[in-house]
Every structure is written in C-alpha cells, then in structure tokens.
Amino acid sequence: MNAATTGGDLDLRVAVIGGGLAGLAAATVLAERGAEVVLLEREPVLGGRLAAWPTKLATGETVRMERGFHAFFRHYANVRALLRRVDPELRRLVPLEDYPLLGPDGARESFSGLPTTTPWNVAEIVRRSPHFRLKDLARVDVGQALAMLTFDREATYARFDRATAKDYLDSLRFPEEARRMLFDVFAHSFFNPEEEMSAAELLMMFHFYFTGNPEGLVFDVLDDSFSTSFLDPLAAYLGGLGAEVRTGTAAARVTREGGELHVHLAREGRPLVVDALVLALPVPALKALHAASPALADPAFDLRVGRLDVTRPFAVWRLWLDRPLDPGREPFVGTTGLGRLDNVSLYHLFEAESRAWAARHGGSVVELHAYGVVGEPSDDALRAELLAGLHAIYPEARGAGVLDERWLVRRDCPAFAPGSDALRPTVATPWPDVALAGDLVRLPFPSALMERAVASGFLAANQLLALRGRAGEAVPTVPTRGLLAPARYWPPTRWVRSA
Ligand SMILES: Cc1cc2nc3c(=O)[nH]c(=O)nc-3n(C[C@H](O)[C@H](O)[C@H](O)COP(=O)(O)OP(=O)(O)OC[C@H]3O[C@@H](n4cnc5c(N)ncnc54)[C@H](O)[C@@H]3O)c2cc1C
Numbered sequence: 456m457n458a459a460t461t462g463g464d465l466d467l468r469v470a471v472i473g474g475g476l477a478g479l480a481a482a483t484v485l486a487e488r489g490a491e492v493v494l495l496e497r498e499p500v501l502g503g504r505l506a507a508w509p510t511k512l513a514t515g516e517t518v519r520m521e522r523g524f525h526a527f528f529r530h531y532a533n534v535r536a537l538l539r540r541v542d543p544e545l546r547r548l549v550p551l552e553d554y555p556l557l558g559p560d561g562a563r564e565s566f567s568g569l570p571t572t573t574p575w576n577v578a579e580i581v582r583r584s585p586h587f588r589l590k591d592l593a594r595v596d597v598g599q600a601l602a603m604l605t606f607d608r609e610a611t612y613a614r615f616d617r618a619t620a621k622d623y624l625d626s627l628r629f630p631e632e633a634r635r636m637l638f639d640v641f642a643h644s645f646f647n648p649e650e651e652m653s654a655a656e657l658l659m660m661f662h663f664y665f666t667g668n669p670e671g672l673v674f675d676v677l678d679d680s681f682s683t684s685f686l687d688p689l690a691a692y693l694g695g696l697g698a699e700v701r702t703g704t705a706a707a708r709v710t711r712e713g714g715e716l717h718v719h720l721a722r723e724g725r726p727l728v729v730d731a732l733v734l735a736l737p738v739p740a741l742k743a744l745h746a747a748s749p750a751l752a753d754p755a756f757d758l759r760v761g762r763l764d765v766t767r768p769f770a771v772w773r774l775w776l777d778r779p780l781d782p783g784r785e786p787f788v789g790t791t792g793l794g795r796l797d798n799v800s801l802y803h804l805f806e807a808e809s810r811a812w813a814a815r816h817g818g819s820v821v822e823l824h825a826y827g828v829v830g831e832p833s834d835d836a837l838r839a840e841l842l843a844g845l846h847a848i849y850p851e852a853r854g855a856g857v858l859d860e861r862w863l864v865r866r867d868c869p870a871f872a873p874g875s876d877a878l879r880p881t882v883a884t885p886w887p888d889v890a891l892a893g894d895l896v897r898l899p900f901p902s903a904l905m906e907r908a909v910a911s912g913f914l915a916a917n918q919l920l921a922l923r924g925r926a927g928e929a930v931p932t933v934p935t936r937g938l939l940a941p942a943r944y945w946p947p948t949r950w951v952r953s954a
Contacts, residue, residue: 464489465488465489465490465491465920465923465925466923467485467489467490467491467730467731467919467920467922467923468490468491468493468728468729468730468731469485469490469491469492469493469729469730469731469732469733469919470492470493470495470706470716470718470727470729470731470732470733471485471492471493471494471495471732471733471735472495472706472718472732472733472734472735472736472744473495473496473497473503473733473734473735473736473737473740473892473893474494474495474496474498474501474502474503474700474702474735475501475502475503475504475505475506475735475737475893475908476502476503476504476505476534476537476905476908476909476912477503477735477892477893477894477908477909477911477912477915478494478496478503478733478735478892478912479494479501479502479537479686479689479693479912480533480537480892480908480909480910480911480912480913480916481733481735481890481892481912481913481915481916482494482693482698482700482733482916483537483540483689483692483693483696483912483916484912484913484916484917484920484927484928485698485733485916485919485920486693486696486697486698487696488916488920488925488927489925490919490920491697492693492696492697492698492699493698493699493701493727493729494693494698494699494700494701495701495704495705495706495718495720495727496700496701496702496703496704497703497704497705497706497721497740498702498703499702499703500682500686500702501686501689501690501700501702502522502681502682502686503522503737504522504737504867504868505521505522505525505681505685505686505905506521506522506681506682506686507519507520507521507680507681507682507683507686508520508521508682510861512775512812512858512859513858513859514775514812514816514858514859516812516815518680518808518809518812519680519681519682519683519808520773520861521680521681522771522863522865523769523771523822523824523863524676524771524787524798524800524802524822524824525676525677525681525905526551526554526674526675526676526787527548527674527675527676527677527905528664528668528670528672528673528674528675528906529670529671529673529674529675530663530664530668530669530670530906530933531905531906531909532906532931532932533906533909533910533913533930533931534905534906534909536909536913536928537689537909538685540689540692541685541688541689541691541692542684542685542688545675546678547677547678547679547684547685548675548676548677548678549675549676549677549678549805550673550675551673551674551675551676551785551786551787551805552567552673553565553566553567553673553785554566554567554672554673554674554787554788554789555567555785555788555789556636556637556640556788556789556790556791557788557789557790557791557793557848558635558636558790558791558792558793559792559793559847562585562586562632562636562792564580564584564586564636564637566580566671566672566673567671567673569671569672571669571670571671572669573604573665573666573667573937573938574604574666574938574939576665576666576671577603577604577665577666580637584633584636584637586630586632586633586636586637587630587633588630591629591630591633594628594630595627595628595629596626596627596628599623599626599627600627601939602614602615602623602658603658603661603662603666603937604666604937604938604939604940605937605938605939605940605941606658606659606661606662606666606667606901606936606937606940607936607937607940607941608899608900608901608935608936610940610941611655611658611659612655612659612876612877614655615653615654615655615658616653616654616655616656616873616874616875616876616877617653617873617874618653618654618655618873619649619650619651619652619653619654619873620642620647620649620650620652620653620654620656620657621649621650621652622654623654623657623658624638624639624642624649624657635791635792636791639791640789640790640791640797640798641660641661641664642657643797643826643827644789644797644826645657645660645826645871645903645904646766646767646769646826646827646868647766647767647827647868647870647871647872648766648767648827648829650829651766651767651827651870651872651873652871652872652873653871653872653873653874653875653876654873655876656871656876659901659903660903662901662933662937663901663902663903663933664903666937666938667901667933667934667936667937667938668933669933676786676787676805676806677806678805678806678807679806679807679808680806680808683807683808704720704721704722704723705720705721705722706718706719706720706721706744707719707720707721707744707747708744708747708748709732709744709748709749709750709751710726710748710749710750711749711750712728714730715728715729715730716728716729716730716731716732716750716888716889717750718732730888730922731888731889731890731919731922732888732889732890733889733890733891733892733912733915733916733919734889734890734891734892735891735892735893735908735912735915736893737765737867737868737869737893737895738763738764738765738867738869738870738895739765739867741760741763741891741893741895742760742761742763745757745760750886750889751884751889753884753885753886755885756880756884756885758878759878759879759880760880762875762878762879763869763870763879763880763895764869764870764872765866765867765868765869765870766827766866766868766869766870766871767827767828767829767866768828768864768865768866769824769825769826769827769828769864769865769866769868770824770825770828770837770841770862770863770864771822771823771824771861771862771863772822772823772824772838772841772860772861772862772863773802773820773821773822773860773861774820774821774822774823774857774859774860775812775816775818775820775857775858775859775860776818776819776820776821776852776855776856776857776858777816777817777818777855777856777857777858778817778818778819778851778854778855778856779813779817779818779819780801780819780821780849780851780852781849781851784801784804784849785801785804786800786801786804786805787799787800787801788848790844790848793843793844793847793848794840794841794843794844795825795828795832795837795840795841795844796823796824796825796840796841796844796845797824797825797826798823798824799821799822799823799824799844799845799848799849800821800822800824801819801820801821802820802821802822803818803819803820806820816858818858819855821845821852823841823842823844823845825837825840825841828864834862834864837864838862868894869893869894869895876897879895879896879897880895880896880897881896881897881898882896882898882911882914882915882918883918887918887922888919888922890914890915890916890918890919891911891915892908892911892912892914892915893907893908893911893912894907894908894911896911898910898911898914900932900933900935901932901933901935902932910930910932913927913928913930914927914930916928917930
C-alpha cells in the first residue's frame, strides 16, 4: 500500500470508500481485527449525511451546522454498538420521552407511554387516538391492516413490493384524519413520497420501528453536535487503531491488476493498492464510480447499480431566532397537514452548543425539515411554506427576528420505488473482495436509515474478514418476523449474524 498505514496483523489491506456511517462502521470492525485500513472521504469532514461542520454566525460565534436533526432510536442496536466504541455508557445520548405529531388546529398524537408489546401497542394507539371512533373501525380493511403484524422478509415483499405505499395506506380505509396523523408523517420520514415508495418497504418500516420493536417509537438524541459527540471521537479511535482517515480525498476509479485492486484518486497520480474494497457511497457517487471502473463491471451487478435512484430532495432550514419559544415546547415534533413541513426541532433544548447560544442571546435555535419534496417549489416558496407551518403550531415565533440562518436542499437519499427490492444491490457483490454498504443496500432483515447503514457496514467488514478466516462483528436485529406471521415461521426470532 503506498499510503502510510497501519500495523495491522491480518495481512489484509482494505480501502473503505465513503466516510459516512456505513464506511465508518466497516472501517472500525476491519481495523479492530487487524486489517490495514484507509478510509477515503470526498468531503473535508466525516459523517456523510450525519456530518457536522463549523460555520460562523452573524452573532460572532462559530458553531457546527449539520445535514439535519437525527433521531437515534433505542432499537438501533448496531448504531449503539458503534457509538459505544467511543462512549461505552452511551452518556452522550439524551432521551426524548415523547415523539408527538402535531397537525392543524391543535391536532395531536403521541407515541409515549405505549405498551411495549404488539398487539397491545397498536390497540392502545387506536383506543386513545381522538381520530378513531368505533364506527370508523368497522370500515377498516382488517385483512390489509393485518399485513402490519405479519411482516416476513420474503412474503411481504413478494406480495407488496410492486404496490405503492399510498395505495396500501388508501386500502386500509382509515378515517382521513387518522390516516394523516398516524401514517402520513411516518411514511414521509423515509424521504420517499408515498406515491413513489414501495408498500413492502413501508410495511418493513412499520415492523422495524413499531410492531416489531419492543423499545417503542421513542428515541434519543446526541447531546452536542454530531462531530463533537460522535464523529471526532470515532475518527480518533480509528487513528488509534492505526487506520488512516483521509478526508478531502475522492475515489475516481477502480481497476484490477493481477490479484490487487487499484483505487485511483480524483486528485492524486498514484493509486492506492489494496486487497479488498468497501464501497460505502450514496447512490449518485456509487453510480459514478461504478461507471468509471472496469473492475466493477459485471452484467448482473451493472443492472443492480443501474436500477438505483435517488428520491426527491429534502430541505433543512436552521434558524437562530432572537427570542425564546413558549415554555413546554417539545425538543422534536413531527408535523402533518402543514404544507410540506415534516418536523420541527428545537436545538436549544437538547444540543449543548445551541443551548449556550440561546442562553447568551435570549433566543432559540429552530430547525425545520421537509422530506421527499415534490413539485419543485422555489426556495422562497418552500421557505414560506415551512415558516407558515412553524407559525401555525408555535404562534409565538411569528414576530421573531432571524439573527442568522442556514438553508440546505440536497438530493442524495436512496429511492425505494415500487418493484425495486428484487434488483437492489446487496452487501455481497460478484467479487468476494468487494463489499457494498450504506442505507441503499438490500438487507435480509428489517432495518432502515442510520441502522441500515451501520448494520451493512458491519456485514461488509465481516465479508472481507472472512477472506482471511477471521470472525467478524455480531449484527443483532429486531425480531425478523411479525407477531402474526404465518405459523411456519413461529416463533419470531432475533437474528445475530456473526459473519
Ligand atoms: C435531513 C436528514 C435527516 C435524517 N434523519 C435521520 C434520523 O432521524 N434517523 C435515522 O436513522 N436516519 C436519518 N437520516 C438518514 C441517515 O442520515 C442516513 O441513513 C445515513 O447517514 C446514511 O449513511 P451512509 O454511510 O449510508 O451514507 P452517507 O452518509 O451518504 O455517506 C456516504 C459518504 O461517501 C462520501 N463520498 C461520496 N463520493 C465519494 C467518493 N468518490 N470518494 C470518497 N467518498 C465519497 C460522501 O461524501 C459521504 O460522506 C437522515 C438523513 C437526512 C438527510
């Protein structure tokens, strides 16, 4: 390897391309087991969609801006395992006890205090929801609704992957208001508009986040910026293991010379020479690297990568306001029926840096998100819509002055279109020495977003470690099947994949 690297004892040189959570997870497991690891990240900072970077505010302070609020759900066992590398007691996670959903005219649903077992959690949501009446229940298509309790990786995708999430939700015949409050926000949280999302993927999400999740739909947040609480310590941990972390370094092309893989860098003449590769890239970058790389050409793999796509853009707007909001406002709320506004986070209520800023200025730090934005609105139109939503739920924000703001619109989250499951790429590729990771990959068990990124990163590392006969990382999951999945699948199991 022509980069100064590790003192690994495994005789396995690996380039991990992409320094988001998936790449970081893979690099961690590989370096811990003695592989020589070089982690290549195109941007100046690690983290990908979880990245945080310094930015100077008009009020004089340098703070960290991020790609947006992230919820660390309690059942994210693999994310927690990664975080434990640098925070063994998980002290940096702050519990948020409720995850309310707010709608127009004071409409509200809450997911706190629910029983932790299915079907009692589902029954309690229906019982206490003001949006369900007994006569409404009689109209619900019970057969369709049961699909939420009978998740099975093969059967659910075979039956529902070609349908859209919208068609599935419509078919339930829930009262309109209940559908909006209970399901629309949920469906939107995966960045895919329900008209363009696979119903099977949505059912997997129900299972993963709710009916198959004994921890309940509540989550924690990091106590400070992602870089302070997680990414900087993890980079230091990797450095301590001898891994080389190269930010600001993009991979441009991969070739195979004899038994070795050559990773050609965008701005350097000499390639990195390695035994194995982890590709932990977002959809556009994976497609670009694949198209430029003779070593990654294979008809079946070409088809799978070619089918990947990004979903609609998302927008993140962080506002540093000159006044506090009313006491008792929640740190995070999902919203529905308020235009394209999907959620509101009050950073000064949980993030140390924002709390200090708010205390200094007598203000507040508010972040507004819109996911799966359809209709290509102009930035001004979208901002007006988000602000109107904020004012509808928190009227005291109306007269607030904006001391500074950051506005991001990006389009790099994976699409989960109807019919996309069968050809979605997996961690394994046609080559045993090349593994894929990221929240875009097809996993054999329920998982999503950050947890999917980390679980796939661990699995990618395990695949490469197996080349040298070395055991990998255990990868726990929620129960893989729904409570009422057909009897032949009984009982639901918690998989642990150690390699
Ligand atoms: C606004 C927002 C809110 C979210 N909220 C949540 C949440 O609450 N809970 C949750 O679980 N998930 C959430 N997510 C999703 C979560 O961020 C992602 O699932 C996860 O971070 C994906 O990680 P990844 O490693 O797969 O991909 P990425 O984070 O995209 O990492 C890929 C990396 O590859 C790098 N790269 C690209 N090209 C090259 C190249 N040629 N060479 C080298 N490096 C390259 C990129 O710069 C990037 O760092 C949210 C996402 C967004 C955008």
